[in-house]
Amino acid sequence: MRLLLLVSYSFVKKIPLLFLPLFLIACSPIAVVEKAEQTIILKAARIFDGHQLKTNSSILIKDGMIEKIGDFQSFNNANARVIDLGDATILPGFIELHAHLTFQKVPADIVLKHGITTIRDLGGPIHKPYGGNGSLRVLTSGSIITAPNGYPIPIFGNNSHAIAVITEVQARRTVAKLVESGAVIIKIALEPGGETGAPWSSGHGHGNKHGHKHNKHNADQQWPLLSEKIVTAIVDEAHKLNRKVIAHIGEAKGAEIAINSGVDEWAHMPCATIPEHLLKKAVEQGVTVISTIDTLSKCTGIIQNTKLLASLGAKILYGAETAHPDIPWGIDAQELLYLMKYADMSVIEVLKAVTSKAGQQLNYPLLGTIQAGAPADIISVKGNPLDKLKKLEYPDLVISGGKIIVNNF
Numbered sequence: 001m002r003l004l005l006l007v008s009y010s011f012v013k014k015i016p017l018l019f020l021p022l023f024l025i026a027c028s029p030i031a032v033v034e035k036a037e038q039t040i041i042l043k044a045a046r047i048f049d050g051h052q053l054k055t056n057s058s059i060l061i062k063d064g065m066i067e068k069i070g071d072f073q074s075f076n077n078a079n080a081r082v083i084d085l086g087d088a089t090i091l092p093g094f095i096e097l098h099a100h101l102t103f104q105k106v107p108a109d110i111v112l113k114h115g116i117t118t119i120r121d122l123g124g125p126i127h128k129p130y131g132g133n134g135s136l137r138v139l140t141s142g143s144i145i146t147a148p149n150g151y152p153i154p155i156f157g158n159n160s161h162a163i164a165v166i167t168e169v170q171a172r173r174t175v176a177k178l179v180e181s182g183a184v185i186i187k188i189a190l191e192p193g194g195e196t197g198a199p200w201s202s203g204h205g206h207g208n209k210h211g212h213k214h215n216k217h218n219a220d221q222q223w224p225l226l227s228e229k230i231v232t233a234i235v236d237e238a239h240k241l242n243r244k245v246i247a248h249i250g251e252a253k254g255a256e257i258a259i260n261s262g263v264d265e266w267a268h269m270p271c272a273t274i275p276e277h278l279l280k281k282a283v284e285q286g287v288t289v290i291s292t293i294d295t296l297s298k299c300t301g302i303i304q305n306t307k308l309l310a311s312l313g314a315k316i317l318y319g320a321e322t323a324h325p326d327i328p329w330g331i332d333a334q335e336l337l338y339l340m341k342y343a344d345m346s347v348i349e350v351l352k353a354v355t356s357k358a359g360q361q362l363n364y365p366l367l368g369t370i371q372a373g374a375p376a377d378i379i380s381v382k383g384n385p386l387d388k389l390k391k392l393e394y395p396d397l398v399i400s401g402g403k404i405i406v407n408n409f
Contacts, residue, residue: 038079038080038081039060039061039062039079039080039081040060040061040062040080040081040082040083040402040404041058041059041060041061041072041075041080041081041082041083042058042059042061042083042085042090042378042380043058043059043072043082043083043084043085044057044058044084044085044086044088044089044090044380045085045086045087045088045089046088046089046090046384047059047069047089047090047091047370048089048090048091048092048348048351048355048370048386049069049092049369049370049371050092050351050352050355050356050359050368050369050370050371051352051356051369052348053348053386054069056071057069057070057071057072058070058071058072058075059090059370059378060075060080061376061378061399061402062402063402064133064375064376064401064402064403065373065374065375065376065402066370066371066372066373066374066375066376067372068372069370069371069372083397083407083409085380085382085396085397085409086382086409087382087383088380088381088382088383088396088397088409089380089381089383089384089385089386090370090378090379090380090397091351091355091370091378091379091380091381091385091392092117092355092356092368092369092370092374092377092378092379093115093116093117093118093355093368093377093378093379093398093399093400094115094116094117094118094318094331094354094355094368094379094392095116095117095118095119095120095318095354095355095358095359095362095367095368096111096116096118096119096120096318096319096320096322097120097290097317097318097319097358097361097362098120098122098267098268098290098292098319098320098321098322099111099119099120099121099122099321099322099323100121100122100123100124100321100322100323100324101119101121101124101138101322101323102121102124102125102138102140103121103123103124103125103161103323104323106322106323106329107329108131108135108136108138109135109136110329110330111136111322111329111330112135112136112398112400112405113330113395113398113405113406114328114329114330114331114393114394114395115330115331115379115392115393115395115398116136116322116330116331117132117136117137117377117379117398117400118132118136118137118138118139118358118359118362118367118368118377119136119137119138119139119322120139120140120141120184120185120362121138121139121140121141122141122144122185122187122246122267123141123143123144123152123161123162123187124140124142124143124161125140125142125161126140126141126142126143126178126181126182126183127140127182128181128182129182129184131400132375132377132400132401133400133401133403134400134401134402134403134405135400136400137377137400139184139185139362140182140183140184141178141183141184141185141186141187141246142161142178142181142182142183142187143161143162143163143178144161144162144163144187144188144189144248145162145163145165145171145174145175145186145187145188145189145226145234146162146163146164146165146188146189146226147164147165147166147189147223147224147225147226147227148164148166148224149164149223149224150162150164150189150191150223150224150225150226151189151191151192151193151200151223151248152189152191152200154193154223155200162189165226165230167230168229168230168233171226171230171233171234171237172233172234172236172237174234175234175237175238175241175243176237176241179238179241179243183243184243184362185243185244185245185246185265186234186238186243186244186245186246187245187246187247187248187267188226188231188234188245188246188247188248188263189226189247189248190225190226190231190247190248190249190253190254190255190257190258191223191225191248191249191250191254192222192223192224192225192250192251192253192254193222193223193250194222194251195250195251195271195272195299195300195301196271196272196299196300197271197296197298197299197300197302198250198271198296198298198299199295199296199324200250225253225254225257226257227257228257228260228261231245231247231257231258231261231263232260232261232262234261235261235262235263235264244264244265245262245263245264245265246263246264246265246266246267246290247263247265247266247267248267248268249266249267249268249270250268250270250271250272250299251270251271251272251274252272252274252275252278254270255270255274255278255279255282256278258282258287259278259281259282259285259287262285263287264287264288265287265288265289265290265361266282266287266288266289266290267290267292267319268289268290268292268295268296268319268321269289269290269291269292269293269296269302269305269306269309269316270301270302270305271296271299271300271301271302272299272300272301273300273301273304273305274301274305276308279305279308279309279312279314280312282309282314283309283312283313283314286315287314287315288315288316288317288361289309289314289315289316289317290316290317290318290319291306291316291317291318291319291320291335291338291339291343291353292319292320292321292335293306293335293338293339293342294320294326294327294332294334294335294338295320295321295324295326295327297338303342306338306342306343307342307343307344309343310342310343310344310345311344315357316339316343316345316353317353317354317357317358317361318335318336318339318350318353318354318358319335320332320335328393330393331354331392331393331395332393333389333390333391333392333393336350336351336354336389336392337389339353347386347389348386350389351386354368355368355369356368356369375401376399376400376401376402377399377400377401378397378398378399379392379395379397379398379399380395380396380397380409381394381395381396381397382396382408382409396408396409397409
């Protein structure tokens with residue numbers, strides 16, 4: 001039978017009232033589904049619960065939610081289906097904070113089968129949050145707010161899912177409309193172009209793969225940017241509506257506008273080298289940076305910016321920009337390795353950045369964790385992936401909302 005997704009009281013009461021309506025929308029199935037056939041007990045040598053690694057524990061899944069995690073003998077549930085994974089590692093389903101799934105027509109089922117159970121689609125068709133009940137959970141920002149003829153319009157043309165604004169009033173109305181339509185975050189573009197190695201510049205070599213209509217572009221031929229006043233209005237309106245603002249930036253000018261306007265997140269690790277004083281300001285403001293290091297690996301400033309931001313104590317979370325032509329349609333182990341190498345994260349810190357910390361960033365307190373009351377979004381691989389992160393790109397078990405999607409055990 002198909003699954004009815006239920007939200008336990010223990011889960012809901014931990015959610016700030018501010019975000020409860022958004023959470024309930026996101027967890028609602030888009031069609032009426034029936035209750036899962038069986039209660040499931042998963043047993044494995046190791047469990048990473050989103051915070052720490054545990055050994056020889058088991059997980060009880062009921063009605064699409066995690067009911068309990070503990071010693072196998074403590075469950076005493078004769079009606080449960082027991083799946084003993086043996087020498088394997090169970091983890092929460094991974095969360096991708098920067099994707100372009102719909103716009104680039106990447107099949108959601110492929111992404112789910114490869115370990116990503118939740119994505120945030122930044123720039124593309126807007127929807128109320130959906131999925132998570134046996135399908136990929138999808139959160140959207142909708143169209144990117146930009147200046148007239150600003151990025152991404154010069155690259156993708158008029159069908160770029162961008163909205164150009166010219167006044168503060170228009171900017172505020174656009175934010176309100178996006179939120180009303182289901183946006184979980186507001187995305188803006190502060191991209192003049194011209195950074196060496198950027199996917200949106202002519203020198204990157206990905207024009208044909210992206211289908212972009214690249215024109216010759218350099219630092220002397222810059223795309224227009226939103227003014228600081230308009231960005232400030234966007235941030236103010238978004239915050240009034242309990243939404244954050246995320247900015248696509250690639251160089252110093254865009255970073256400066258974002259910082260001065262109080263933008264909450266940077267959609268990319270900046271491509272060009274950013275002056276240290278600006279990065280310090282960003283960290284002092286608590287800006288969250290979505291990594292995308294692998295996607296922008298040809299950028300001249302990517303490594304320096306990552307190292308400096310990490311040394312300053314910046315909050316850096318996983319994002320691989322799923323749908324980029326060089327990136328796997330699922331978990332990108334290379335991104336995880338770059339975070340370890342350049343952001344000086346331990347393997348546990350990296351796993352937190354793509355599970356529990358990502359869930360917190362989305363204001364879903366238990367998403368990305370394995371604990372009582374959390375959605376049963378789970379992946380597992382044979383052996384210990386902490387010794388070889390590449391294993392995570394090919395999970396042997398994928399569960400979405402308690403429904404088994406992949407099982408190679």
